[in-house]
Amino acid sequence: MKVLANDGISKAGENALKQAGIEILDNRVAQDHVINFINDNNVTVLLVRSATKVRQDLIDACPGLKIIGRGGIGMDNIDVEYARSKGIKVINTPTASSKSVAELVFGHFISLARFLHESNRLMPLEGETHFNAMKKSFSNAHELSEKTLGVIGFGSIGQEVVKIGIALGMKITVLTRSPKTEVLTLNFFDGQSVNFEITSTNDMEAFLKDADFISINTPKTNEYILDTPQFEKMKDGVYIVNTARGGVINEVALIDFIESGKVAGAALDVFENEPNPELPLLMNPALSLSPHIGGNTVDAQEKIGIELAEQIIKLQKETIR
Numbered sequence: 001m002k003v004l005a006n007d008g009i010s011k012a013g014e015n016a017l018k019q020a021g022i023e024i025l026d027n028r029v030a031q032d033h034v035i036n037f038i039n040d041n042n043v044t045v046l047l048v049r050s051a052t053k054v055r056q057d058l059i060d061a062c063p064g065l066k067i068i069g070r071g072g073i074g075m076d077n078i079d080v081e082y083a084r085s086k087g088i089k090v091i092n093t094p095t096a097s098s099k100s101v102a103e104l105v106f107g108h109f110i111s112l113a114r115f116l117h118e119s120n121r122l123m124p125l126e127g128e129t130h131f132n133a134m135k136k137s138f139s140n141a142h143e144l145s146e147k148t149l150g151v152i153g154f155g156s157i158g159q160e161v162v163k164i165g166i167a168l169g170m171k172i173t174v175l176t177r178s179p180k181t182e183v184l185t186l187n188f189f190d191g192q193s194v195n196f197e198i199t200s201t202n203d204m205e206a207f208l209k210d211a212d213f214i215s216i217n218t219p220k221t222n223e224y225i226l227d228t229p230q231f232e233k234m235k236d237g238v239y240i241v242n243t244a245r246g247g248v249i250n251e252v253a254l255i256d257f258i259e260s261g262k263v264a265g266a267a268l269d270v271f272e273n274e275p276n277p278e279l280p281l282l283m284n285p286a287l288s289l290s291p292h293i294g295g296n297t298v299d300a301q302e303k304i305g306i307e308l309a310e311q312i313i314k315l316q317k318e319t320i321r
């Protein structure tokens with residue numbers, strides 16, 4: 001096996017592969033040259049994050065590829081079904097970054113509810129009058145405790161988001177396409193744990209009527225999940241965080257409802273036009289923004305690298321057997 005980790009891999013992952021005798025190339029090959037590089041260097045395993053696109057043309061042009069690995073969760077940059085139809089194994093790391101993403105969701109919620117993002121933008125302007133004006137305008141802040149957290153999508157990230165919400169004393173409502181019940185375990189530092197049973201609803205209207213803080217945690221969808229009709233049914237003063245994918249929320253409608261006051265604040269880690277978010281988003285003080293960093297922690301990347309390496313080593317053993 002020869003691995004090309006085109007968007008990088010953690011040292012721990014790299015070391016695990018090397019120890020198993022697997023050659024790893026960590027070149028960052030530009031998208032237009034990936035096909036030639038794979039064929040010229042007899043690469044059999046292509047590892048990517050979200051930057052490298054693995055579409056039909058690449059799959060067709062690289063008959064030596066045996067495994068495509070996504071260091072992360074969302075595989076919308078890979079033609080997964082097509083690759084599998086050609087006998088290529090496609091793997092990802094489904095839970096390695098869930099906690100990192102969930103923590104970012106709350107980083108944004110707290111930033112929005114306490115104006116931290118805007119504070120950081122405005123603090124460098126000096127003067128007592130300015131300081132006191134900021135203090136006054138930021139007093140319209142809110143606690144999360146006892147408010148209702150609404151989570152759309154109840155997979156691994158959605159469940160981690162709910163757990164943090166419970167720990168903060170929030171009420172919980174979860175929206176899924178069909179109702180389901182999950183038992184979530186909160187683990188504490190002293191080894192104790194508590195189980196919570198959460199049953200989701202598929203009633204969008206009831207969900208929107210209840211939720212004070214909405215987090216979207218679905219994969220990329222073909223249609224907006226939150227568009228004008230949904231915004232209209234939300235509570236006044238709602239906060240929204242999207243760490244899922246650009247395209248699950250209509251960004252133009254979002255700006256309209258921020259301007260009308262219906263949405264008190266929103267945070268985007270992912271964008272319809274990524275990596276060049278639209279200017280009205282970048283300029284809006286009610287938006288807390290981050291450049292797609294949900295899974296971008298040392299901890300998550302370490303787990304991702306190790307999980308990828310373990311899967312590749314296992315597949316290699318199965319092939320040899």
Ligand SMILES: NC(=O)C1=CN([C@@H]2O[C@H](COP(=O)(O)OP(=O)(O)OC[C@H]3O[C@@H](n4cnc5c(N)ncnc54)[C@H](O)[C@@H]3O)[C@@H](O)[C@H]2O)C=CC1
Nearest residue numbers: 073074153154155156157176177217218219243244294295
């Ligand atoms: N911002 C970032 O850096 C990151 C973003 N992500 C995104 O988060 C997404 C979710 O990740 P996981 O929770 O691990 O995936 P998951 O597959 O465990 O859970 C997603 C859940 O959403 C549900 N779902 C799909 N469409 C829905 C809809 N219209 N309404 C309600 N529920 C719906 C699915 O049934 C599934 O239960 C990934 O697909 C990826 O796009 C993942 C990692 C990092």
Ligand SMILES: O=C(O)C(=O)[C@H](O)COP(=O)(O)O
Nearest residue numbers: 049050051072073074294295
């Ligand atoms: O796993 C996912 O899905 C993600 O969105 C990634 O964590 C973010 O993309 P990369 O930073 O891994 O390119």
